[in-house]
Amino acid sequence: MRRVAAAVVLVLLANLAALSTRGEEAGGGPVQVASLPAEDLAPHVADRTDFTTTTTLPPTTTTLEPVDPPTNIYEPEPHVVIGSIDVPKIGLRVPLNQGISLVSIDRGPSHWPGTALPGRVGNTVIAGHRVTHSKPFRHIDTLVPGDEIVFTVAGIRSVYLVTGSQVVTPKDTWIVNQTPDATATLFACHPPGSARYRYVVFAKLASTTVV
Numbered sequence: 422m423r424r425v426a427a428a429v430v431l432v433l434l435a436n437l438a439a440l441s442t443r444g445e446e447a448g449g450g451p452v453q454v455a456s457l458p459a460e461d462l463a464p465h466v467a468d469r470t471d472f473t474t475t476t477t478l479p480p481t482t483t484t485l486e487p488v489d490p491p492t493n494i495y496e497p498e499p500h501v502v503i504g505s506i507d508v509p510k511i512g513l514r515v516p517l518n519q520g521i522s523l524v525s526i527d528r529g530p531s532h533w534p535g536t537a538l539p540g541r542v543g544n545t546v547i548a549g550h551r552v553t554h555s556k557p558f559r560h561i562d563t564l565v566p567g568d569e570i571v572f573t574v575a576g577i578r579s580v581y582l583v584t585g586s587q588v589v590t591p592k593d594t595w596i597v598n599q600t601p602d603a604t605a606t607l608f609a610c611h612p613p614g615s616a617r618y619r620y621v622v623f624a625k626l627a628s629t630t631v632v
Contacts, residue, residue, distance in 0.1 A: 485543045485599045488521065488535040496522040504539070504574030506530050506547065511560040517547070517572065527554050530607075533597060537604075539572030540579035540629045545605040546597045551613045551620075558609040561622050562586070570605060570624050578632045581605045581624035589619045596621050 498520040507514040517539075518531040525531040530549040537543025549558035564570075570581040581604075588611055589596065596606055596619070603626035611620035 485537055486535050487533055487546065487597045487599070490521045494523045496524065498522050498525050500525075500528060503532060504572060507571040507573070508561075508564070508569070509571075510564055510568045513557055515555070515557055517574065521548070526550060529555055530557050536597060537599065539574045539581075539605070540577045540603065540626065542601070542603050544598065544600045545572070545581075545603075547605065547607045549607065549609050551609045551611070558607065558620075559613065561607055561609060562611070562620050564622050570607065570622075572605075573632060576632060578630045579626060580628045580630075582627045583622060583624045586620065586622045589621055591616070591619065593619070602626070 501519040502516045503519045504517045505514065506517045515529050518525045518528050519534060520526070520531050521533050526548050527550070530547050532538070533546040533548065536546040539545050549561075550556055551559045551561075564583050564586065566583050566585060568583040570583065572579045572581070596608060605624040605626070607622040607624075608619050610616045611618040
């Protein structure tokens with residue numbers, strides 16, 4: 422599996438805590454709700470009703486490969502919602518975006534393209550902010566083993582259980598590496614308001630249910 426270009430990844434990770442003044446809809450354009458490939462079961466409409474167009478995500482392949490983040494951290498990306506993320510412990514239930522530029526992450530938790538989709542084998546990587554915009558990951562440092570992280574994507578509710586957490590440096594790009602099991606990785610800058618470190622939460626798939 423090809424490594425994610427470390428130098429490019431560092432550009433993204435070093436700017437996750439940037440105090441952006443761009444609006445929630447930076448990047449413009451209509452919101453899209455993704456229609457996943459047939460092998461990902463039925464199309465799922467996230468918990469919103471204001472979607473104006475649809476798009477199709479690339480088919481899932483047997484060899485997952487995280488895409489390289491853009492050199493321009495505010496590279497325009499379409500507003501694509503692939504489902505929802507629910508973390509009961511911290512009172513989080515919001516749409517789950519698709520994209521890795523800060524345009525997408527500024528809108529809320531965002532799935533890193535090329536990593537596993539929730540409920541599938543591999544590492545589902547989600548980035549989010551702690552102190553800017555809606556601050557979805559403000560309290561991820563309170564998650565402990567056994568806490569639930571729930572994704573609803575393509576008509577499938579996938580429940581992950583937290584297995585641990587770790588504070589890493591921006592150089593620790595291994596956190597996006599794919600795994601042989603169904604796992605999830607949530608990360609954000611640490612401590613709040615600083616980009617010096619990353620707070621990473623690890624989880625493992627416990628169950629999937631058709632909804």
